[in-house]
Amino acid sequence: MNGLLDVALLLPWCCAVAWVCWRQRAILANGVALLPDQCKLAQSVGVRDIGRVRVVVTPQVPVPLPAFAARLARRAGWMRPAIAGMTLGHGIVLRADCADDRRLLAHELTHVAQYERLGVTRFLRQYLREGVWPGYPRGSLEIEAKAAENRDSMGGQDVIPYMPIPSAKTRFDSQV
Numbered sequence: 001m002n003g004l005l006d007v008a009l010l011l012p013w014c015c016a017v018a019w020v021c022w023r024q025r026a027i028l029a030n031g032v033a034l035l036p037d038q039c040k041l042a043q044s045v046g047v048r049d050i051g052r053v054r055v056v057v058t059p060q061v062p063v064p065l066p067a068f069a070a071r072l073a074r075r076a077g078w079m080r081p082a083i084a085g086m087t088l089g090h091g092i093v094l095r096a097d098c099a100d101d102r103r104l105l106a107h108e109l110t111h112v113a114q115y116e117r118l119g120v121t122r123f124l125r126q127y128l129r130e131g132v133w134p135g136y137p138r139g140s141l142e143i144e145a146k147a148a149e150n151r152d153s154m155g156g157q158d159v160i161p162y163m164p165i166p167s168a169k170t171r172f173d174s175q176v
């Protein structure tokens with residue numbers, strides 16, 4: 001690939017990275033720190049810089065698309081109608097009616113740990129790639145987050161072993 005196609009692919013990618021960094025900064029500035037019990041949860045899923053994590057609760061989780069594009073994407077089935085939570089680096093956004101859902105928090109904190117391990121650009125590259133193949137939510141990042149939420153709800157026991165393989169069967173959820 002070269003020339004115009006490179007630019008055409010590079011621009012949306014740069015916009016996505018910039019959007020994540022911009023949103024993360026806003027969440028870190030305005031969000032609340034984890035409670036002691038939530039810190040233990042963060043530790044259990046492998047978050048290293050627990051003190052940096054901030055959580056924002058909003059009526060609707062924002063997406064990096066203009067409103068009309070988000071509507072089209074939902075109609076086409078490319079995006080879930082209501083996203084319950086989203087993680088952007090050390091910033092977590094939770095939809096208000098899911099704010100007390102500990103399983104959801106375990107899921108999102110696992111994504112924080114993944115951001116820490118991979119960095120923003122590598123996480124996004126892998127997450128988006130896995131969204132195409134093997135497809136959401138069968139990618140290794142989602143499977144790890146799903147395993148963490150199940151493990152926490154079962155008192156620390158793995159009920160769904162972490163298997164980063166495309167064919168692993170997991171239920172469809174509404175998290176990112």
Ligand SMILES: [Zn+2]
Pocket residue numbers: 107111142145175176
């Ligand atoms: Zn997820």
